[in-house]
Amino acid sequence: MLWSKLFIPTLRDEGQPLLARAAYMRGSAHLYLGQRALRKMEAMVREEMNAIGAQEFGAGANLLRLARELRSYRQLPQIWYRAAESYSFDSTVDGREESYRKHKDAYRRILDRCGVKQGAAEEESPEEIANPPGDLAPEEFHTPGQKTIADIAAFTGLPETSQMKSLVMVAGGEPVLALVRGDHQLSESKCAAVLGASDIRPARAEEIRDLFGADAGSLGPVGITKVRIIADQALRGRRNMIAGANKNDYHLRHVTPGEDFEAEFLDLREKDGGELARLLRLSAHLPDLHVTSEKGRDVTPAAGRYSLHLERILEAAAEQHRDQDGLVLPSSIAPFSVVITSVHPMQLEAAHKIYEDLLAAGAQALLDDRDLRPGVKFKDADLIGVPYRINVGRKMAEGLVEMVGRKSQQMTEVPVETIVEQWTEAIRSTAAPS
Secondary structure, eight states, X not given: OBGGGSOOOOOOOTTSOHHHHTTSEETTEEOHHHHHHHHHHHHHHHHHHHHTTOEEOOTTOOHHHHHTTOOBGGXXXXXXXXXXXXXXXXXXXXXXXXXXXXXXXXXXXXXXXXXXXXXXXXXXXXXXXXXXXXXXXOEEEEOTTOOSHHHHHHHHSOOGGGBEEEEEEEETTEEEEEEEETTOOBOHHHHHHHHTOSOEEEOOHHHHHHHHSSOTTSOOXXXXXXXXXXXXXXXXXXXSEEEEOSSTTEEEEEEOBTTTBOOEEEOOBOOOTXXXXXXXXXXXXXXXXXXXXXXXXXXXXXXXXXXEOHHHHHHHHHHHSEETTEEOOOTTTOSOSEEEEESSGGGHHHHHHHHHHHHHTTOOEEEEOOSSOXXXXXXXXXXXXXXXXXXXXXXXXXXEEEEEETTTOOEEEEEGGGHHHHHHHHHHHTSSOO
């Protein structure tokens, strides 16, 4: 890649977050460098999940719905994943514990490979959230004066976790219905990011009435066809929940996401900023999932759900691998492994030849071909955290270039004909983050 052709808008404003200054992010959205780092992390996830026998599904696959097609204990165990979320289905609790252990070990390896030494994946022990049993149809009921989630919880005697919170947002001028679990809060920044909107705000009262025919406090997704519906991942797989009926002073019980209404399931809620991974045992959540046991009886498989928050892992890596000049990322997640910098336009041809040789050797190389002062180039390279920089300068006339390690800042003069071997050895020696 040629730096002059890429959009890498670095900032010198010390008041900005480091990932913004290093051109990885703007607001909550990842830019080109951030996406390259995340893609490398996704490749790690794929490698580690495949290593524990997991099967990859497409991003749009509803894994819990597909699990209803499992018929017999003979089909178990199964581990299915898409992106950084996976499910395990086992015929016994002991089997699930083995799947749980495999995931925990895999997640620790991924965090190690990302250079994140703290905040390793730990088991969460939340209150079990059981769905009311049965394949029930939505049923309207009268809720006079009950507007808030707390009101409905007190009125019905059911916990806030059994409700859907419906929030109407206007993103980029277009309305959207955002759903989160009753005890969760919507993250407006995440909502804006997934919608690709530069501006977002709550809808005004008159806009809500025009769209839904009801006021806030009685809104819900059932029957809504003209407004885009997005739902937080915590609602995936839930059944028989409570939602507004789009009729003042009325709600619906027995509402099942994905069946009684269609929605896009996304990461929308505010979370604990320190959570990098989550491992959960799920059997109590899946009363409608059955297979035939060895004795011919219907049983619920022992299931688990596991997820990694890659964006948060990147943020943690940036916090743990930095210095006064910028990012010092491990080569495993750095968007480029080496940047070749021509110190003077006269050396650009030679720099381009080194760049081509490194690409041929498998390097994720970036050629800084910009017509800028060397100091500016060096500062940018340090800021974005490329592990090695090769300076092609005045000593090129003697057949020498400089190789500088980002972490050590140690500079070594290297014969140009051995630069590929020297870089390969340097990368190999630092492959495992310390």
